[in-house]
Amino acid sequence: MHILVIEDDRIVNQNIVILLRREGIVAESVYTGHEGLELVKLYEYDLIILDLMLPDMSGSDVLKQIRQSSNTTPILILSGINIPTKKVECFSIGADDYMTKPYDRSELVARVKAIIRRSRGIADNIIKVGRMSINLNTKKAFIDETLIPLTAKEYSLLELLALKKGGTVTKESFLSQLYGGMDEPEIKIIDVFLCKIRQKIKKITGGETYIHTSWGRGYTLEDKKKS
Amino acid sequence: MHILVIEDDRIVNQNIVILLRREGIVAESVYTGHEGLELVKLYEYDLIILDLMLPDMSGSDVLKQIRQSSNTTPILILSGINIPTKKVECFSIGADDYMTKPYDRSELVARVKAIIRRSRGIADNIIKVGRMSINLNTKKAFIDETLIPLTAKEYSLLELLALKKGGTVTKESFLSQLYGGMDEPEIKIIDVFLCKIRQKIKKITGGETYIHTSWGRGYTLEDKKKS
């Protein structure tokens, strides 16, 4: 999970980043519109949190430029302006949500999660795959009613798979979403984590892991028996 | 576009319906939770607008029941309660947005449109040739509904053909696009890959492969029966 925060107030920006990191989300800070646009061109984010008042250009213009480049990354506007017409304007140029400052921390987190969820076509915070269920709120995974004893990193990896349920996730994508490009360990670690996750699941189910390997492409979380 | 409004206050409900109709959206009114749940089971809506205080049951319970039936229709909560914890609770059980009453009409419309836009998501990029369909997003190819079990390289080759559907691709072009000029194997490998791809397709269709040889020129992906 990878979020870009475009906000010139360093304190607000850092607070958001810390808040998100606590949720296991990799967040990146940027303080000007131009820096933001640059990064958006280079990397794929799951969400962009955008302030409307930036020193070099207006947030609306940043939003416009992102959408004009046919980039569909979800964007949450965070602004001190609480005027309906401003909100409507933002939505009409492609914003996904609009929050006013001062913001409630837990509401911000909740909205962030809701947007990401929806952008992946998922409705609620419990993802089910066969006998497995993954609770995105409590960050715990179960087989039927028994908890799978995963470590933090192992859980994150399983969550990334669950968020793309049925789709393939590449090792490179795991790596960048888990570490955010900074101090990335060797890619082999993904194999190791996956092996351990599978072992733990297998211990409970007695065989089925729901994690399938797409040779040379990545991994998929799916209940194949259904189809 | 089809929206269900679950709100017991008849005036508020009718106002929303009128507002949405003006935007060319078909909106349906319902005044109790049970009526709402009934309709949600029967019809597919693009969005549900849900009040939290209903006469027969709480809006949260309506939301919960909808999600428990694994219905993923986007839901916007419209409530008089402006408490962050209530909002967080709703998001965690699967709400997509939360607006407080009194609401601004144009903001409601803007949010409704934003949610629907997002839930529609990115349209799948699919190329079809006869009974074959190639999904460029998931990088999987099918004959009708059955997956063609291609390896990564085999798929890439088929994709290159699909991208030039109807046109001819030379072996040299395959080679350079597959290996990018570096460490290119012998050109014979293209024949081998094509042979394998055709075999796998033939196994499913029972004959037709849609891959045609242009002697001395290259290969074409096309449904010749059509023309």
Added chain:
DNA sequence: CCTTTTTCTTAACTTTATATTAACTTTTTA
């Protein structure tokens, strides 16, 4: 603050799927 425990990461090794080559057959066209 140091020790203990847990988790993360690397490294070495095994297994397996795939990519590539080579040898041979069939088809096309000059």
Added chain:
DNA sequence: TAAAAAGTTAATATAAAGTTAAGAAAAAGG
């Protein structure tokens, strides 16, 4: 009909994935 191109198959090489263990780093506990 001979040469060139394409089709096919099997064998081998290579690269990807699976596994295990051990050392490093981080978190927890005293």
